[in-house]
Amino acid sequence: xxxxxxxxxxxxxxxxxxxxxxxxxxxxxxxxxxxxxxxxxxxxxxxxxxxxxxxxxxxxxxxxxxxxxxxxxxxxxxxxxxxxxxxxxxxxxxxxxxxxxxxxxxxxxxxxxxxxxxxxxxxxxxxxxxxxxxxxxxxxxxxxxxxxxxxxxxxxxxxxxxxxxxxxxxxxxxxxxxxxxxxxxxxxxxxxxxxxxxxxxxxxxxxxxxxxxxxxxxxxxxxxxxxxxxxxxxxxxxxxxxxxxxxxxxxxxxxxxxxxxxxxxxxxxxxxxxxxxxxxxxxxxxxxxxxxxxxxxxxxxxxxxxxxxxxxxxxxxxxxxxxxxxxxxxxxxxxxxxxxxxxxxxxxxxxxxxxxxxxxxxxxxxxxxxxxxxxxxxxxxxxxxxxxxxxxxxxxxxxxxxxxxxxxxxxxxx
Amino acid sequence: xxxxxxxxxxxxxxxxxxxxxxxxxxxxxxxxxxxxxxxxxxxxxxxxxxxxxxxxxxxxxxxxxxxxxxxxxxxxxxxxxxxxxxxxxxxxxxxxxxxxxxxxxxxxxxxxxxxxxxxxxxxxxxxxxxxxxxxxxxxxxxxxxxxxxxxxxxxxxxxxxxxxxxxxxxxxxxxxxxxxxxxxxxxxxxxxxxxxxxxxxxxxxxxxxxxxxxxxxxxxxxxxxxxxxxxxxxxxxxxxxxxxxxxxxxxxxxxxxxxxxxxxxxxxxxxxxxxxxxxxxxxxxxxxxxxxxxxxxxxxxxxxxxxxxxxxxxxxxx
Numbered sequence: 138x139x140x141x142x143x144x145x146x147x148x149x150x151x152x153x154x155x156x157x158x159x160x161x162x163x164x165x166x167x168x169x170x171x172x173x174x175x176x177x178x179x180x181x182x183x184x185x186x187x188x189x190x191x192x193x194x195x196x197x198x199x200x201x202x203x204x205x206x207x208x209x210x211x212x213x214x215x216x217x218x219x220x221x222x223x224x225x226x227x228x229x230x231x232x233x234x235x236x237x238x239x240x241x242x243x244x245x246x247x248x249x250x251x252x253x254x255x256x257x258x259x260x261x262x263x264x265x266x267x268x269x270x271x272x273x274x275x276x277x278x279x280x281x282x283x284x285x286x287x288x289x290x291x292x293x294x295x296x297x298x299x300x301x302x303x304x305x306x307x308x309x310x311x312x313x314x315x316x317x318x319x320x321x322x323x324x325x326x327x328x329x330x331x332x333x334x335x336x337x338x339x340x341x342x343x344x345x346x347x348x349x350x351x352x353x354x355x356x357x358x359x360x361x362x363x364x365x366x367x368x369x370x371x372x373x374x375x376x377x378x379x380x381x382x383x384x385x386x387x388x389x390x391x392x393x394x395x396x397x398x399x400x401x402x403x404x405x406x407x408x409x410x411x412x413x414x415x416x417x418x419x420x421x422x423x424x425x426x427x428x429x430x431x432x433x434x435x436x437x438x439x440x441x442x443x444x445x446x447x448x449x450x451x452x453x454x455x456x457x458x459x460x461x462x463x464x465x466x467x468x469x470x471x472x473x474x475x476x477x478x479x480x481x482x483x484x485x486x487x488x489x490x491x492x493x494x495x496x497x498x499x500x501x502x503x504x505x506x507x508x509x510x511x512x513x514x515x516x517x518x519x520x521x522x523x524x525x526x527x528x529x530x531x532x533x534x535x536x537x538x539x540x541x542x543x544x545x546x547x548x549x550x551x
Numbered sequence: 552x553x554x555x556x557x558x559x560x561x562x563x564x565x566x567x568x569x570x571x572x573x574x575x576x577x578x579x580x581x582x583x584x585x586x587x588x589x590x591x592x593x594x595x596x597x598x599x600x601x602x603x604x605x606x607x608x609x610x611x612x613x614x615x616x617x618x619x620x621x622x623x624x625x626x627x628x629x630x631x632x633x634x635x636x637x638x639x640x641x642x643x644x645x646x647x648x649x650x651x652x653x654x655x656x657x658x659x660x661x662x663x664x665x666x667x668x669x670x671x672x673x674x675x676x677x678x679x680x681x682x683x684x685x686x687x688x689x690x691x692x693x694x695x696x697x698x699x700x701x702x703x704x705x706x707x708x709x710x711x712x713x714x715x716x717x718x719x720x721x722x723x724x725x726x727x728x729x730x731x732x733x734x735x736x737x738x739x740x741x742x743x744x745x746x747x748x749x750x751x752x753x754x755x756x757x758x759x760x761x762x763x764x765x766x767x768x769x770x771x772x773x774x775x776x777x778x779x780x781x782x783x784x785x786x787x788x789x790x791x792x793x794x795x796x797x798x799x800x801x802x803x804x805x806x807x808x809x810x811x812x813x814x815x816x817x818x819x820x821x822x823x824x825x826x827x828x829x830x831x832x833x834x835x836x837x838x839x840x841x842x843x844x845x846x847x848x849x850x851x852x853x854x855x856x857x858x859x860x861x862x863x864x865x866x867x868x869x
Contacts, residue, residue, distance in 0.1 A: 178665045346841070348841065349842065349845065352771075352845055353845075354565075354771050354772065354845075355565055355761075357561045357803070358561060358802075358803050358806035358807040358841075358844075359841075361557055361558065361807055362806075362807060362809075364685060365685075365686070378667065378765055382763055385761070385763065386761075389687075390686060390689070391679060391682065391687030405666025405667040405669075408666075408669040409667045409668070409670075409671075411669055411671060523669075525669065
């Protein structure tokens with residue numbers, strides 16, 4: 138409530154300022170993500186990270202095109218695809234040409250469709266969609282288009298990296314895959330089955346289970362099955378309360394192997410696991426924060442935490458979005474011709490602030506980057522999450538993960 | 552065989568937790584005729600209060616104090632809210648408790664935020680009590696079992712062996728007569744409401760660390776408590792216990808064993824359509840018991856209502 142009010146006020150002030158400064162050199166970027174409802178905390182935290190990145194990485198360094206400033210304009214989509222389309226229209230009407238969104242592949246699908254149609258019908262005010270974390274592989278495969286760029290590794294690439302790491306561990310011979318019963322859970326399960334069969338055919342998948350999403354009160358019966366199956370490790374794409382409850386339950390019932398996850402950090406999860414998840418929870422992610430890869434990254438996190446003490450520097454890819462967009466605008470020499478900006482983004486290479494290289498693959502607009510496996514611990518953690526003393530520590534790194542991963546994208550270029 | 556024993560224990564824990572929630576609700580319902588939609592919200596408040604107290608004073612103080620605060624809050628709401636709404640009939644009462652549930656959730660989000668809070672098991676109760684064939688039973692679960700049984704025993708004693716219990720039981724069925732005998736029935740109502748919500752609070756305090764403390768925790772349990780008291784029969788403490796345990800075991804076993812609809816249907820004599828993905832009955836044939844585990848209690852409720860409309864142990868219509 139408090140946060141929402143603050144954002145609401147912020148948005149109003151920002152809009153007023155923007156209206157007042159019409160004609161001045163600001164490049165507006167629409168942030169369409171949940172700022173109210175059950176996922177509001179994730180959306181709000183993301184907004185802060187965007188505002189901070191635009192301010193620190195672009196505006197304070199003199200902006201783009203010799204002095205134009207970035208400005209993040211927040212739109213609340215309540216995690217609903219329908220609401221997102223309304224907000225997209227408002228953003229377009231305000232003359233905004235860049236849209237960022239990340240929470241929920243269903244929303245991303247709606248936006249990418251709508252933007253594709255809009256751009257075909259209105260060649261004079263086209264829009265680019267910078268997807269910073271919706272990971273459904275379809276977005277850069279059968280449903281790809283020129284206007285969509287994905288800055289997060291997709292679910293397949295992440296599973297590929299995860300199974301690379303699992304394959305090197307000779308202690309693991311039996312794996313249990315469990316997930317939420319909807320498209321994302323199913324794609325995680327399918328990818329796990331496929332990659333494990335390729336890389337370690339000797340590993341037996343002793344369980345492959347989908348549970349109702351957001352409805353399970355107590356995961357104990359599921360964890361009993363996992364224990365009874367004699368699994369050495371667990372793979373799950375669960376997020377939110379489903380992740381927390383499943384994780385706690387398997388640990389409590391005596392499971393002592395690693396739990397490989399996609400989203401078991403920040404937004405209250407790290408704090409709630411605390412000691413019980415230590416050295417157990419492993420996360421496939423990008424962007425290294427512990428140990429910080431360099432002084433720039435360390436200073437950046439420090440400055441972010443100074444400004445938002447309750448926030449989490451949890452989505453490091455947001456800085457990549459801002460930096461690459463700034464670079465592309467400078468290269469294209471324009472912020473209004475998004476075709477030129479898009480072409481500048483295609484094939485762009487850059488060094489990430491978080492270590493490693495970034496490469497925007499031109500064929501499908503999937504950013505290729507290092508994918509990391511991190512572990513939940515309090516040893517040697519300089520930057521914790523949820524102010525809990527616990528954080529994600531780098532364990533291993535797959536360089537340029539998915540560099541030559543296949544894509545079915547047949548892109549129509551403008 | 553070992554796993555059966557383990558599941559019996561797990562189901563017992565789930566059931567007893569459900570009992571603590573439904574015990575209060577069933578007393579309140581049968582006495583005042585109010586379906587308290589906010590009951591599960593008091594459960595959530597218990598968890599949050601205990602979390603906040605445990606941050607400063609530790610788990611045990613939280614276990615003692617949080618239910619007291621919830622109980623006092625509940626009694627206050629009965630005295631200054633429900634009692635005033637009561638004169639306008641049952642529907643305003645229902646709407647009042649419904650609004651209360653929404654209000655409590657908003658307040659909790661306002662104060663503690665939308666994320667889970669790190670409410671954890673105390674150090675002394677961490678770890679395993681014992682193990683059955685590699686399945687550890689956490690010490691905390693054993694603690695939950697004993698605490699719930701103690702509360703059940705205490706309630707049973709108060710209701711059946713003491714004067715207060717006698718008055719409460721009498722007020723359940725004949726409030727006017729009890730009032731005529733000189734007892735302060737509104738005070739009894741307030742007390743029962745307070746104790747009922749305090750019981751929900753206790754359930755929250757002990758469930759918070761294992762089922763995680765977050766703003767949606769009340770909603771998750773909200774409907775199942777009503778199912779429990781309907782199956783058990785209104786106003787019957789024994790019925791609430793019985794129904795809670797049945798539900799606990801039923802859902803636990805359904806989730807723990809992957810019984811498939813396919814096996815059931817073929818056993819009955821149907822033949823599986825081939826190929827299954829072209830069949831209109833695909834969803835039915837591919838159903839497994841974990842998928843339907845959480846709706847089994849509702850199914851049971853329907854069956855019970857058909858056979859015994861007043862619930863298994865109830866004495867009057869639901």
